[in-house]
Amino acid sequence: METTRFAFCMLLVSLVGLTNGLKETLQHLSLRMFVTPVNCTGNGLISGNGLCDSRPCMNGGECVDMGSNYLCYCPEYVYGNNCENVQHQCDGTCKNGGTCSATGMTDYICQCPPNVGGDQCQYAPCLDNPCLNGGTCYAVDQQDYYCSCPAYYGGRNCEES
Numbered sequence: 514m515e516t517t518r519f520a521f522c523m524l525l526v527s528l529v530g531l532t533n534g535l536k537e538t539l540q541h542l543s544l545r546m547f548v549t550p551v552n553c554t555g556n557g558l559i560s561g562n563g564l565c566d567s568r569p570c571m572n573g574g575e576c577v578d579m580g581s582n583y584l585c586y587c588p589e590y591v592y593g594n595n596c597e598n599v600q601h602q603c604d605g606t607c608k609n610g611g612t613c614s615a616t617g618m619t620d621y622i623c624q625c626p627p628n629v630g631g632d633q634c635q636y637a638p639c640l641d642n643p644c645l646n647g648g649t650c651y652a653v654d655q656q657d658y659y660c661s662c663p664a665y666y667g668g669r670n671c672e673e674s
Contacts, residue, residue: 570596629652638655
């Protein structure tokens with residue numbers, strides 16, 4: 514038995530008529546649409562064809578059966594005709610050579626290189642290598658460091674001989 518769904522035909526006619534100009538706007542709203550001719554009944558409604566029964570919208574997208582087409586409303590950070598693509602929040606998030614790993618739909622963790630810290634690897638007291646004369650920098654915490662100086666050198670930055 515086919516499930517019948519109804520949608521307002523006037524909205525569909527408007528969407529179909531404006532598809533070319535509306536397509537970019539819809540993409541910004543994470544709304545994806547397959548447009549085919551719309552058939553309206555005398556009462557301004559169309560009946561659905563069960564297009565959403567197969568659950569074509571992925572990643573939490575909502576499907577709306579529009580009769581001869583369907584719409585996928587995608588959640589934030591999800592895009593594509595069927596909400597098949599997820600834009601993880603890793604883009605440019607980790608600093609100072611940190612590597613981002615997605616841990617969920619919008620969650621991530623940064624894996625920081627040695628002597629770099631912070632949830633986004635934003636603290637790197639040794640990044641500019643403040644230790645002179647061959648000294649090795651070690652981060653003490655997110656903002657402080659100490660230098661291990663070679664023989665015959667001392668001082669905070671191994672500047673004294």
